Amino acid sequence: MLHLRVITPSDRTDEVVLLIEKTVGTTHLVVLPGAARDPAGDVVMCDVAREAGDELLAALRGLGIDTTGSIAVESIDLSLSERADRAEADAPGEGADAVLWEQLTDATHEESTLSVTYLAFITLATMIAACGVVLDNAILIVGAMAVGPEFGPLAGLSTAIVRRRPRLALRSLIALLVGFAAAMAVTVAFSLFMDAVDLFSEQQLKADRPNTGFIYAPDWFSFVVAVLAGIAGTLSLTSAKSGALVGVAISVTTIPAAANAAVALSYGDTKQTWGSTEQLLLNLLGIIVAGTLTLLAQKWLWSRQPKNAP
Structure with missing residues (x-):
């Protein structure tokens, strides 16, 4: 009620x-x-x-x-x-x-705001993920995924497309682009600092990484998982089951891919930089497409319900 x-x-x-x-x-x-x-x-x-x-x-x-x-x-x-x-x-x-469209629009509007807090979370998450990829530590990768706030703007973009709200779409797009750009720039500097104090090394990045090597090697499974996560995340927002968002956050590799790209860039490793960037873009695209289609499906299905009558 x-x-x-x-x-x-x-x-x-x-x-x-x-x-x-x-x-x-x-x-x-x-x-x-x-x-x-x-x-x-x-x-x-x-x-x-x-x-x-x-x-x-x-x-x-x-x-x-x-x-x-x-x-x-x-x-x-x-x-x-x-x-x-x-x-x-x-x-x-x-x-x-039932989908409360006004509530969804308002919630995604707030989550898509480019604020100091949003930038802090996405930057810290990317830096944590950078430690995870260098150390090949899956626990750090999962932790970084959970901290990352990027699903808010992604959901905002899907909502804006369905609701035809150009301002919300622009706000979400700015939050995504500026957020990831700032986080990756800071992580490059962080990686250079960690290398200077002998905590990161190029050998660690290029070594066999059984736990995190998939981050810079995108394939169709990456897209499939992103689509499934996008559906689950959108359903969790529209049904007010926010607890499911944690599971969504740790199922896609947006933050780890951005972190791996930043670390690889700091060492001039173009292969890993490009592979990680592909992984990032593939995940972002999958979530946006899945979120938009899920909202459209919910809108259509609800329109088939009998209307209230006096």
């Missing part, structure tokens, strides 16, 4: 209340006349089944409530109410299959 808190101008309250009452899957309607001060107006609250949430949000935006007032949505972790159970049963479809 979702909890909606709407601030509406007093002259639009009746329309909002009527809309909520007509939407199948809503319950626990509360109206507080004159309770809002900034912006001034009435407060209308209700609970709505997740599968009816997107339709209700779209209708509220159609009334202009997002510009004249506000619409806030929260997930309800526990609701002990027979009315709530009945509302969920009456709403068409399954809550786990």
